[in-house]
Amino acid sequence: EAQVTQNPRYLITVTGKKLTVTCSQNMNHEYMSWYRQDPGLGLRQIYYSMNVEVTDKGDVPEGYKVSRKEKRNFPLILESPSPNQTSLYFCASSWQADNQPQHFGDGTRLSIL
């Protein structure tokens, strides 16, 4: 089944404790993205990747890192999480960046205390 898989689905952690949210897609998509969703603000793109080893900043990249060592995986890293990073996070992928529908994972709800 074609899908985008995120883990974990839920996480409660404390300020400063490094964490990684994994994202994997099995559709051989080139373009992958991370978004955060906050009430009243819609979805905001954190980082995106055009292909392996090619990543770029979205609108809200501060406090996040990403890597794209393999085509299928695009982990989101929070080196020193802070409470303002408490949010619902979505990973998405598409064949290419433009004019292609994005397929979203089920989301990861992060709470940073």
Add this chain to the structure above:
Amino acid sequence: GQQVMQIPQYQHVQEGEDFTTYCNSSTTLSNIQWYKQRPGGHPVFLIQLVKSGEVKKQKRLTFQFGEAKKNSSLHITATQTTDVGTYFCAGLATSGTYKYIFGTGTRLKVLA
């Protein structure tokens, strides 16, 4: 920075009534996509518009892309309870990057 605003933020309608959400960008978009997110779910792609002035229909849903490629609308005719959710527009800016800008979303509730 680039912004995409959607109005209204919330809409409650009686089942059978029509519904429209509007999307306005501060800059020209190369395309516009529409997504639906059910409560507790993830965004699901509905449609994409690319050409200036383009109109597309999917059963009871009609999508339009403005002539200047800065605005778009989604109209639902005769809403049903299955239409409940949040509708987002999203655009790929024409600035030479491949950043997607999402609208703020319109949450639709349908009263049976």
